[in-house]
Structures are given as C-alpha cells and as structure tokens.
Amino acid sequence: MKLRFIILFLVISSLTFSQITYKKKASLLGSPFDITLLAKDSTEGASFAELAINEVKRIESLISDWIPSSQISHVNQNAGIHPITVDLEVFQLVDRSLKISKLTKGAFDISYASMDKIWKFDGSMTQMPTDEEIKKSVEKVGYQNIILNEKDTTIFLKNKGMKLGLGGIGQGYIADKIKEVLYSKGCMSGLVNVSGDISTWGKQLNNEPWTIGIINPMNKNKVFATFPLENTAVETSGSYEKFVTFNGVRYSHIIDPRTGYPAKGIVSISVFAKQTEMADAFATGIFVMGVTVGLDFVNQIKGLDCIIVDDKGAIHASNNIDLKKHN
Numbered sequence: 254m255k256l257r258f259i260i261l262f263l264v265i266s267s268l269t270f271s272q273i274t275y276k277k278k279a280s281l282l283g284s285p286f287d288i289t290l291l292a293k294d295s296t297e298g299a300s301f302a303e304l305a306i307n308e309v310k311r312i313e314s315l316i317s318d319w320i321p322s323s324q325i326s327h328v329n330q331n332a333g334i335h336p337i338t339v340d341l342e343v344f345q346l347v348d349r350s351l352k353i354s355k356l357t358k359g360a361f362d363i364s365y366a367s368m369d370k371i372w373k374f375d376g377s378m379t380q381m382p383t384d385e386e387i388k389k390s391v392e393k394v395g396y397q398n399i400i401l402n403e404k405d406t407t408i409f410l411k412n413k414g415m416k417l418g419l420g421g422i423g424q425g426y427i428a429d430k431i432k433e434v435l436y437s438k439g440c441m442s443g444l445v446n447v448s449g450d451i452s453t454w455g456k457q458l459n460n461e462p463w464t465i466g467i468i469n470p471m472n473k474n475k476v477f478a479t480f481p482l483e484n485t486a487v488e489t490s491g492s493y494e495k496f497v498t499f500n501g502v503r504y505s506h507i508i509d510p511r512t513g514y515p516a517k518g519i520v521s522i523s524v525f526a527k528q529t530e531m532a533d534a535f536a537t538g539i540f541v542m543g544v545t546v547g548l549d550f551v552n553q554i555k556g557l558d559c560i561i562v563d564d565k566g567a568i569h570a571s572n573n574i575d576l577k578k579h580n
Contacts, residue, residue, distance in 0.1 A: 274458055277302035281309045282317075282424060284448030290435065291442040291458060301440045305431045309447070312427050315343050316419045318366055325417050329366075333413030336402060344406040347399070350422055353534045354396035357550070361538035362510040364410075366418030367393035372515060374495040374506040381499050387513040394510045425488060425533025428452040432529075444482075449489050452529040453482040470521045471566035478560065478579040486529035490536045491521035491562075503564050509541045518543045521562040524551075525574075531557070544569055 272291045275298025279286045288305050292298035316325050324339040331337050339347075350363045369390035371382045382390070398411035410417070419426075424447045431445045432452045442455025444463045453463040462481035469477050470491055480487070492505035496515075504515035522540050526532040535557060539547035544563050551559045551571040560576075561569040570576050 272458060273298065275299070275302065277305075279306060281306065282313060282427075282448065284424075285446075286448065287446040288431070289444045290440050291455065292440065301435055301438065301443075304434055304438060305445065308431050308434050309427055312423070312430060315340065316346065316423050316426075318416065318418050325419060328408045328410060329416045332410035332415040336400070336405070336407035336409035338405060338407050341406055344401065344403075344408065346419065346422070346426055347408055347417070348401055348403075349530070350419070350534065351396055351399060351401070353422070353531075353538065357535075357538035357542070359396060359511045360509065360541040361421060361534050362394060362396045363417050363419055363421065364394050364396055364399060364415055365421070365508070365510040366416035367391075367414060368508060368510065368513065371513075372497070372504075372506070372508065374497060378497050391510060391513040421537040422530055422534040424448055425450045425486070425529035425531070428486065428529040447529075450486070450529045450533050451482070451488065452486045454484050456483075467523055467560060469562050469566060469568065471562065477568065478576055480525070480579055485525060485527060486532045487523055487525050488529060488532035488536045489521060489523040490540055492516070492519070492540075505540070507537070507540050511541075516541045516543070518563055519547070519561055520564050522547070523560045525558040527556055535559075 272293055273295065274289060275292045275295060276289045288302055290298060290301055292301055314320060315323055317323050318325050318329060320326060324343050328337045354362050371386055371390045393412060393414045398415060400409040400411055428445050428447045428450045429452055432454050435443055436454060444451065444453045451465065456462055462483045464479055464481050465487060466476035466479045468475065492507055495506035497504050504517060507516045509516055519540050522536050524532040524536040539550060539559060542550060544561055547561065548569060548571055551557050558571045558573050560574060
C-alpha cells in the first residue's frame with residue numbers, strides 16, 4: 254500500500270505575491286489524489302487542476318489493467334496469441350519497466366499481475382500456503398517473456414495466462430506527466446500527490462522549497478525527518494497495515510515476484526529521485542530486496558536515495574542522506 258505523507262505548507266497572502274496557493278483533492282485511480290499549485294487566482298487554479306485530473310484519466314484509460322478496453326488489457330487478453338500494437342507512450346513505459354526489471358534482477362516485475370492470489374491479507378488466512386502452492390503461484394511471472402518490437406511498437410506476452418500490471422510504476426509516471434503538462438501550460442510551481450507518489454516543481458509562495466515530513470509507521474504521531482523537495486520526487490511504500498504473521502514471522506502484502514513469498518524485513522521505504530516514475534518502481538524493488546541488499550543497491554545508483562524503516566522500527570538511510578540534518 255502507498256503511505257500518505259504529511260505535507261507541510263506555508264500559505265502567504267496573495268496581496269503580497271499576487272498569487273495564491275490553490276489546492277484540490279479528488280479520488281482517482283481508486284486512491285487519494287492531492288494537488289497544490291500556485292496560480293494568479295482561483296479560476297486559473299481550478300483550470301490547472303482540471304488539466305491534471307484529465308491527464309490522470311487519459312493515462313489510466315491507456316494503462317490500467319482494470320479497464321477492459323485499455324491497451325494494456327488488450328495485451329493481457331492476447332497473451333500467448335499474438336502481439337498487440339500500442340501507442341508509443343505505452344510502449345516506452347513498458348520498455349523502461351523492463352529495464353528496471355533487469356536492473357533489479359526481477360525484484361520489480363510488471364508481469365507480477367500473473368501471480369495466483371494465494372496470500373490473503375484481510376484476516377482470513379489461518380495457515381501459510383504450501384511450498385508447492387507458492388512455487389506454482391509464480392509460474393506465469395517473468396519479465397523475460399515480455400516481447401517488445403520497437404519498429405511496430407507491439408507488446409507480446411509469450412505465455413498464455415500472463416498479465417501486465419503497471420501499478421508499481423504507473424502512478425509515478427502519471428505524477429511526472431501532470432508536472433510536465435501543467436508546466437507547459439504556465440503553472441510554474443506545484444506539488445502533486447498521487448497516492449503517495451509525490452512530484453514537485455518550483456517553490457512555495459514564500460520562495461521556500463516544498464517540504465514533506467516522513468513518519469515512522471511504528472510511531473505515526475511523530476515526524477522523524479523533514480525534507481525540502483526542489484524539482485524532485487519521492488515515493489513511499491509500506492506494509493504496516495497489510496500483513497500476516499505465522500510462527501512469529503511477519504509477512505508483507507508486497508510479494509516477491511521471483512519466489513511467490515511475501516517480502517520481509519521492511520515496513521516502510523521512501524525513495525527520492527528526479528522522476529516520480531523511478532522512485533515508484535525502485536521503491537517496490539527495494540522493498541522486495543530487503544534492508545541490506547536494498548541499501549547496497551541504492552548506494553550504487555546515482556541520483557537515487559532512500560530511507561527504510563525495518564520491522565523492528567529501526568531507521569536506515571542510504572549514504573547520501575544525513576538524517577541528523579533533517580530532524
């Protein structure tokens with residue numbers, strides 16, 4: 254699940270700066286959607302917000318595997334049958350997803366949607382699935398079986414029963430596209446929060462950077478770090494509400510697509526990157542990797558940073574983050 258940030262704003266009178274801070278909340282993609290931006294007045298702010306919402310709906314209609322008429326759904330419906338031609342935008346998003354799959358050695362895999370849903374996190378599970386059931390649940394998963402043809406912009410799922418799901422990267426991509434569209438229309442400063450995927454550009458009315466506060470899920474009433482965001486993005490994923498415990502071991506609702514077993518060891522991760530799309534996808538992959546492997550991975554990627562809260566409540570940060578500066 255995506256965690257909601259505490260977002261800190263300082264709103265200054267429009268009389269001083271001849272601008273206002275305009276805020277809009279909605280429910281999109283089945284999740285909370287918040288946008289805060291600078292505009293000359295409420296009419297312009299509402300117009301910018303409408304542009305943002307229309308962009309969400311446009312991309313959702315292309316990539317949602319829950320919408321039967323979407324291009325990704327058409328790819329899924331023709332798995333093992335024949336390739337499907339998609340828009341260049343969709344093709345390139347899937348192509349970038351595959352590159353991240355390779356980089357994370359499958360910890361992030363958009364074919365995760367092919368998994369059998371044998372884990373339940375609604376309180377109904379009384380025992381673990383068997384090793385055989387778990388192994389069988391991921392038989393159709395494998396980014397290596399996603400075949401792309403750049404010349405024809407086609408996507409082909411090699412095996413019947415395969416499915417693509419862009420939930421681990423799509424919301425971040427949408428946040429980036431909103432930023433791009435609004436900036437091109439003259440909105441010079443804003444913050445968009447697509448269910449925990451946060452993209453920012455410009456500065457607040459007081460000329461200070463947009464700022465987020467990050468909480469420890471083990472102590473939700475306290476912000477343990479605040480970070481200025483200057484044309485940067487952050488995404489937080491967590492499992493503090495959806496998990497099961499067997500034999501004293503806590504199993505997250507985030508499943509390792511390589512093994513079928515839930516990720517262990519992490520309850521929350523916040524990933525910082527220049528693009529929300531990257532923060533979104535890498536957050537999923539690092540969560541699956543675990544604390545030690547995940548931190549080592551992040552420390553090797555330029556422009557990527559993270560903060561991890563483990564299942565004991567301990568806080569870990571990548572090399573470029575000095576938590577003492579942000580307390």
